[in-house]
Amino acid sequence: MEEIQKYSTWVEVDLSAIKNNIELIKKEVPGEVMAIVKANGYGHGAIQVAKAALEGGATWCGLARFEEAFELRDAGFDCPLLLFGWVPPQQIAPAIINEISMTVWDQDQIQSITQKATQLNRRAHVHLKVDTGMGRLGSTPQETLQLAQLIAKEPQLLFEGLFTHFARADEPIEPTTNQQHEVLKQVLSEISTHELKPRYIHAANSAASLTFPSAHYQIVRFGIAMYGLHPSKECQLPQGYQPALQWKSVLSHVKTVSRNHGISYGHEYRTQKTERIGTIPIGYADGFRRTKGNQVLVNGKKVPIIGRVCMDQVMVQLDQVPQAKTGDEVVIIGKQENAIITAENVAETWGTINYEVTCGIGARVPRIYLST
Numbered sequence: 001m002e003e004i005q006k007y008s009t010w011v012e013v014d015l016s017a018i019k020n021n022i023e024l025i026k027k028e029v030p031g032e033v034m035a036i037v038k039a040n041g042y043g044h045g046a047i048q049v050a051k052a053a054l055e056g057g058a059t060w061c062g063l064a065r066f067e068e069a070f071e072l073r074d075a076g077f078d079c080p081l082l083l084f085g086w087v088p089p090q091q092i093a094p095a096i097i098n099e100i101s102m103t104v105w106d107q108d109q110i111q112s113i114t115q116k117a118t119q120l121n122r123r124a125h126v127h128l129k130v131d132t133g134m135g136r137l138g139s140t141p142q143e144t145l146q147l148a149q150l151i152a153k154e155p156q157l158l159f160e161g162l163f164t165h166f167a168r169a170d171e172p173i174e175p176t177t178n179q180q181h182e183v184l185k186q187v188l189s190e191i192s193t194h195e196l197k198p199r200y201i202h203a204a205n206s207a208a209s210l211t212f213p214s215a216h217y218q219i220v221r222f223g224i225a226m227y228g229l230h231p232s233k234e235c236q237l238p239q240g241y242q243p244a245l246q247w248k249s250v251l252s253h254v255k256t257v258s259r260n261h262g263i264s265y266g267h268e269y270r271t272q273k274t275e276r277i278g279t280i281p282i283g284y285a286d287g288f289r290r291t292k293g294n295q296v297l298v299n300g301k302k303v304p305i306i307g308r309v310c311m312d313q314v315m316v317q318l319d320q321v322p323q324a325k326t327g328d329e330v331v332i333i334g335k336q337e338n339a340i341i342t343a344e345n346v347a348e349t350w351g352t353i354n355y356e357v358t359c360g361i362g363a364r365v366p367r368i369y370l371s372t
Helices: 015-026 038-042 046-056 066-074 089-097 107-120 141-152 176-193 206-211 343-350 354-359
Strands: 009-014 032-036 060-063 081-083 100-104 124-129 157-163 200-202 219-222 245-250 253-257 275-280 295-298 301-306 314-317 329-336 339-341 367-370
Touching: 009 015, 015 032, 015 046, 015 219, 015 367, 032 046, 038 046, 038 066, 038 354, 046 060, 046 066, 060 066, 066 081, 066 089, 066 100, 089 100, 089 107, 089 124, 100 107, 100 157, 107 124, 107 141, 107 157, 124 141, 141 157, 141 176, 157 176, 200 219, 206 219, 295 339, 301 339, 329 343, 343 354
Parallel strands: 009 367, 032 060, 032 219, 060 081, 081 100, 100 124, 124 157, 157 200
Antiparallel strands: 009 245, 245 329, 253 275, 275 314, 295 301, 295 329, 301 314, 329 339
């Protein structure tokens, strides 16, 4: 508690929730679990989340960029790491030296990695990504066999995995996931005929891990659900999953102002009567958006943010909580007494998704790690 009181706004991350969520998915899938800790662990903190996920039973960590992977290696993590995104040519050699598995989808990448691995006299681990319908990264299904053959013939490469990414697994009623899966199965059949099938096939993200068991394969990639956040409105987490993150602040000032008093820049809000106004030291520089309809919890009640959100501060109308005083805790995301504001609630107000809400919490907001 003393550590938390040092800050004006902070995030609390319950690492036991991360472990719990990993343990729950492990009961449902036959293979390994890859903890997706890219984007600073979806805003939760990559290093601490990765440690908790591995303690909970995950065996891999998945990352988007080479900087993220090197951060884990520098922190002492020796588990398998998979980079999903493009690796700049200058970073291929360090990735090989640090035993970081890289994703490939074209011939030039394979040749560049082979060249670097040969120069280092090291073996590079690669996963071939197939675009089965996402339209983002990945080889076409038609060229996958040729690329698999190219990887397999290079002694400096270990053809470790093949994977795809589902575009609409969080929309269970849509046929797209089944269609993509059929394309993947055709690709796997073709490469199996040529005895090229790698050890690891993976396709399921959080949503597919929960709703599409035929696509579990040897690894599931567990991202948003690991943090106790729903993949979508249509794909809700089962009972037992726990949100790991709470975002909090304090009332830095409380005062009574007279009728027709302008509040914040532009005076878009003017008091209608004598009102109690509070100030909270949080703003858009922390990731709190300039959106109408924002609410926070004070003394166990939802109260409205008023006026424009500033870079470092916001104002709140406190007439519903007359007992509120300077120093009282404010909850932006989380629970206070019997009231709750979820990341999904905030996302709805902001017109976005819960992923973006937590990923957007600024770097200057300290993360406090709890384990209950």
